[in-house]
Amino acid sequence: MTIRLGCIADDFTGATDLANNLVRAGMRVVQLIDVPGTGHDVDADAVVIALKSRTVPAAEAVDASLRALAWLRSAGAEQIYFKYCSTFDSTPAGNIGPVTEALMEALGTDFTIATPAFPDNGRTVFKGHLFVGDVLLAESGMRNHPLTPMTDSNLVSVLGAQTIRPVGLIDHTVVADGAEAIRSRIAELRANGVATAIVDAVSNDDLVRMGAAVQGLPLVTAGSGLAIGLPANWGFRPSPAAAQLPPAAGHRAIVSGSVSEATNGQVLEFLKSGRPAFSVDPLRIAAGEDVAGQALAFAEAHLADGPVLVYSTEAPDTVRTVQGRLGAAEAGELVERTLARVAQGLVECGVRRLVVAGGETSGAVVQALGLTGLRIGPQIDPGVPWCAAALPAGETLHITLKSGNFGGPGFFTDAFALLDAEAAA
Numbered sequence: 001m002t003i004r005l006g007c008i009a010d011d012f013t014g015a016t017d018l019a020n021n022l023v024r025a026g027m028r029v030v031q032l033i034d035v036p037g038t039g040h041d042v043d044a045d046a047v048v049i050a051l052k053s054r055t056v057p058a059a060e061a062v063d064a065s066l067r068a069l070a071w072l073r074s075a076g077a078e079q080i081y082f083k084y085c086s087t088f089d090s091t092p093a094g095n096i097g098p099v100t101e102a103l104m105e106a107l108g109t110d111f112t113i114a115t116p117a118f119p120d121n122g123r124t125v126f127k128g129h130l131f132v133g134d135v136l137l138a139e140s141g142m143r144n145h146p147l148t149p150m151t152d153s154n155l156v157s158v159l160g161a162q163t164i165r166p167v168g169l170i171d172h173t174v175v176a177d178g179a180e181a182i183r184s185r186i187a188e189l190r191a192n193g194v195a196t197a198i199v200d201a202v203s204n205d206d207l208v209r210m211g212a213a214v215q216g217l218p219l220v221t222a223g224s225g226l227a228i229g230l231p232a233n234w235g236f237r238p239s240p241a242a243a244q245l246p247p248a249a250g251h252r253a254i255v256s257g258s259v260s261e262a263t264n265g266q267v268l269e270f271l272k273s274g275r276p277a278f279s280v281d282p283l284r285i286a287a288g289e290d291v292a293g294q295a296l297a298f299a300e301a302h303l304a305d306g307p308v309l310v311y312s313t314e315a316p317d318t319v320r321t322v323q324g325r326l327g328a329a330e331a332g333e334l335v336e337r338t339l340a341r342v343a344q345g346l347v348e349c350g351v352r353r354l355v356v357a358g359g360e361t362s363g364a365v366v367q368a369l370g371l372t373g374l375r376i377g378p379q380i381d382p383g384v385p386w387c388a389a390a391l392p393a394g395e396t397l398h399i400t401l402k403s404g405n406f407g408g409p410g411f412f413t414d415a416f417a418l419l420d421a422e423a424a425a
């Protein structure tokens with residue numbers, strides 16, 4: 001086992017986003033769901049450990065991150081990548097600052113960088129200020145985020161409020177001059193006692209230059225964008241081989257608990273094609289009906305003919321009505337539990353190619369199926385790869401976990417078509 005890069009991601013979909021970028025840059029990547037026990041062997045160039053540490057109390061985030069670090073070091077990781085959201089989601093209490101400082105201390109290093117820039121997704125950093133699309137962070141929707149409202153766009157001051165040691169800036173003029181100039185600036189900041197530097201990036205080229213400059217730093221911290229520039233440090237080049245999964249076979253199904261606009265479009269497109277679909281109604285679950293059993297009986301009758309969809313996806317008005325009757329949390333939980341049971345039953349019926357739509361829904365399904373790790377495969381749509389996971393009994397399940405707003409209208413059928421194309425290649 002020769003893990004080059006060990007990554008600690010502060011949430012699940014963020015972990016997949018990072019893993020996907022690393023695969024596209026040529027690394028073979030495994031994403032682990034939480035910190036594994038000792039003795040868990042992984043064959044990959046990079047491992048991404050997905051935590052749920054973004055909005056928990058800082059001490060818990062630090063604790064989980066240090067456990068992840070210990071596992072990654074024991075697996076031989078040569079560099080550690082702490083991944084957070086590209087909108088730098090955090091509060092003055094953390095968790096980006098406290099986790100960064102705890103990792104630095106554990107690694108015995110006095111310097112790291114921080115940048116959430118990901119120009120392909122409209123996240124750019126200029127003079128230390130984060131832009132979301134065309135507007136400053138504090139003028140974007142993040143201003144009103146319920147858990148991590150971002151009201152200051154200057155990341156030097158945002159991070160400075162969360163750290164004990166000083167935060168500095170490597171600005172775009174230095175980054176534009178290349179890796180050598182960035183390294184000189186790092187030496188200068190270090191000599192002045194700066195522990196963490198926000199780094200500007202407005203283009204992928206900036207991220208590539210930054211990647212080269214941070215070769216050998218024990219720790220880097222970033223959104224998923226920096227992943228574009230790191231794999232080349234070990235000689236990796238983009239190659240389809242990095243995304244290769246074992247051959248896919250078995251029945252196909254889609255489980256959708258997402259109520260976002262994109263997923264509504266995808267479900268509609270699937271229904272229009274006349275393929276078999278079963279609608280899960282939260283009110284019937286609440287009334288005590290065995291909706292999971294009904295869905296599975298329906299699926300079993302149709303699985304041999306192609307993909308079957310089981311969905312609770314509804315338009316916002318319908319969802320609001322249900323939430324008004326049951327309460328939003330209660331409705332969500334009922335649906336998640338039901339769809340997780342459906343996913344379990346589908347796998348028992350021989351489904352080995354599974355699409356899951358919805359972030360929370362994905363979490364519930366992954367847990368119900370007892371999955372501990374995902375090998376990251378080819379990308380279906382930006383940010384959404386196919387993955388291969390070992391089922392507890394040892395068989396392989398191909399699974400893709402699509403968070404709400406990702407994917408084009410034909411995502412459900414495109415996903416299976418991609419697996420077929422890979423098999424034919």
Ligand code: ADP
Nearest residue numbers: 258259260312332335336358359360361403404
């Ligand atoms: P997304 O990624 O689109 O946000 P999630 O799965 O994260 O999707 O969240 C959707 C939430 O809505 C889940 O808690 C799910 O159980 C709940 N939900 C799904 N369908 C319905 C429905 N028809 N009525 C009420 N709540 C629903």
